Amino acid sequence: MSSRASLLLDLTARMLEPREREVVLGDLAEANAGALESVSQVLDLGIRRQAGLWTGWRPWLTGPGLTLPASFCLMGVSLSVSQASLDGGLTWLLTQMSLLLGWSWTTGYVVGSLSRRTLWASIVLCCWPCLVCLSKFHLQALSPLCLLWFLIPAGLGVRHGLRGGHISRSAAAVITVALILAMLISWHGGAQRWWSPPLLLVDALMSWPALYLLVRQWRSVC
Amino acid sequence: MLGEFEYLLISVAARLGENAYGAAIREDIEAMGRSCSIGALYTTVDRLEKKRLLETWMGDATPQRGGRAKRMVRVTKQGAAAAQEFYNSVMRASQGVSWATK
Numbered sequence: 532m533s534s535r536a537s538l539l540l541d542l543t544a545r546m547l548e549p550r551e552r553e554v555v556l557g558d559l560a561e562a563n564a565g566a567l568e569s570v571s572q573v574l575d576l577g578i579r580r581q582a583g584l585w586t587g588w589r590p591w592l593t594g595p596g597l598t599l600p601a602s603f604c605l606m607g608v609s610l611s612v613s614q615a616s617l618d619g620g621l622t623w624l625l626t627q628m629s630l631l632l633g634w635s636w637t638t639g640y641v642v643g644s645l646s647r648r649t650l651w652a653s654i655v656l657c658c659w660p661c662l663v664c665l666s667k668f669h670l671q672a673l674s675p676l677c678l679l680w681f682l683i684p685a686g687l688g689v690r691h692g693l694r695g696g697h698i699s700r701s702a703a704a705v706i707t708v709a710l711i712l713a714m715l716i717s718w719h720g721g722a723q724r725w726w727s728p729p730l731l732l733v734d735a736l737m738s739w740p741a742l743y744l745l746v747r748q749w750r751s752v753c
Numbered sequence: 754m755l756g757e758f759e760y761l762l763i764s765v766a767a768r769l770g771e772n773a774y775g776a777a778i779r780e781d782i783e784a785m786g787r788s789c790s791i792g793a794l795y796t797t798v799d800r801l802e803k804k805r806l807l808e809t810w811m812g813d814a815t816p817q818r819g820g821r822a823k824r825m826v827r828v829t830k831q832g833a834a835a836a837q838e839f840y841n842s843v844m845r846a847s848q849g850v851s852w853a854t855k
Contacts, residue, residue, distance in 0.1 A: 550811070555791055557814070557821030558776040575792035583796065 536566030543570050546577030548648075581649070590649035593642045597740070598653040601638045602660040604733050605681035608634065613677035622716065629713040630737075632684050633706055637740035639685035643692025650689070657685075700748040707741045714738070755806075755839045761787065762797055763806065763836045767828045774812055774823040798826060806832035 544552045555576060559569045584590055608631045615624040642653045661679060668675040714734050755763070765781045766773040775794060782789040801807040812823035828836070847853040 551795065553821045554775060554811075554824040555795070557818035557823060558779065558791060560819040560821065561776045561815075561817055562780070572791045575790050576795060579792045579796050 533566065536570075540566065540569050540573065543573045543577065547573065547580065551576075584649055589645045590652060593646040594649065594652045594656050597638060598642055598656045599660065600736055601634070602657045602681075603664075604737055605631070605635055605638070605685070606661065606664050606678040607733075609678050609680035610673070612680060613673050617672065626713050626716045629709060630717065631681055633710040633713065633741065634737040635681040635684035636688040637706060637710075637744060638737070639688025639690075640692040640696075640698075641688075641740040641743055643689035644695065645692075647693055650693070657682075698744060698748060700745075700751075703741075703745045703748040707738075707745045710738060710741050754842070755835050758793065758797055759801060759806075760836055760839045761785075762794070762801065763828055763832050766807065766826045767833065767836070773826040773828075775826070776818075776823070778826065795824075798824075801832065804831075805829055806835055 540556075544556060547555060555573060559572060564572065608627060612624065612627045612631050615627050643650065646653060661682075664678055665675050668678060717734075718730065761782060762778060765778050769777055769781065775791070775798070779789050779791065779794050782794075798807060798809060802809055806829055808827045808829055810825050812825040814820045814822045
């Protein structure tokens with residue numbers, strides 16, 4: 532097998548879990564399969580595995596159910612933080628920053644921990660709204676990149692979730708309480724965010740990853 | 754009730770006994786004139802393992818396989834019973850039909 536074919540096979544085999552990759556590449560080596568056959572066999576198995584994953588609820592919940600709407604909402608919060616840093620009060624700025632950090636990190640953590648093998652789909656569903664909004668951004672006072680602040684805490688959350696990082700029950704409780712407080716302050720202030728969706732609806736959507744974390748930690752202890 | 758490919762896989766694995774693993778099973782199935790992709794093989798093995806009709810574990814690596822491990826397969830008692838049931842059903846259903854008496 533040429534080095535290019537071997538590289539292509541290795542790249543294709545990354546669709547598979549490490550243990551299965553070993554077995555399948557061993558089977559192909561034992562059968563003296565050619566490059567084209569090996570790649571097509573691995574691709575076939577990889578597609579079957581992916582299709583199998585999408586018969587469950589997790590990829591649908593974390594992809595179209597969470598990542599897509601959350602990306603739009605978190606771009607709105609990122610914009611609010613940037614706007615608050617220009618002309619808002621300190622309380623408003625801190626509130627928005629807390630919401631941005633808490634919502635982004637918990638969303639990333641839930642996506643990373645619930646759908647490791649379909650993370651690629653969640654990334655696509657995050658990039659798509661980002662590209663749409665960046666292309667339509669026309670505020671002169673702000674850089675379009677201010678829409679993307681949420682990507683940093685979200686990325687850290689995804690990394691923690693992918694590694695199966697543990698979150699203690701008390702940490703989950705602190706995150707949830709901090710988010711609820713930030714939301715209450717935000718409602719009490721009566722200020723509408725820059726973007727239009729009703730506050731309550733957005734807050735409910737963005738809060739469930741934190742509540743999920745809390746419930747999961749609670750159940751794991753009980 | 755097993756599917757046709759599931760029955761085939763269990764039968765081949767039972768016949769191979771201690772030497773039943775992915776590549777050997779695939780080779781035997783293809784020797785019968787039936788195509789068997791690695792994708793079909795391992796997704797079926799997983800399905801049968803979930804139903805507790807098969808057991809699998811990681812076997813030794815050999816130089817012939819580029820030093821990579823095998824996925825060994827063993828038919829469980831439930832697997833043998835399910836295969837027996839499938840076989841009996843096919844035999845009963847085939848009685849008196851033209852292609853079975855040739």
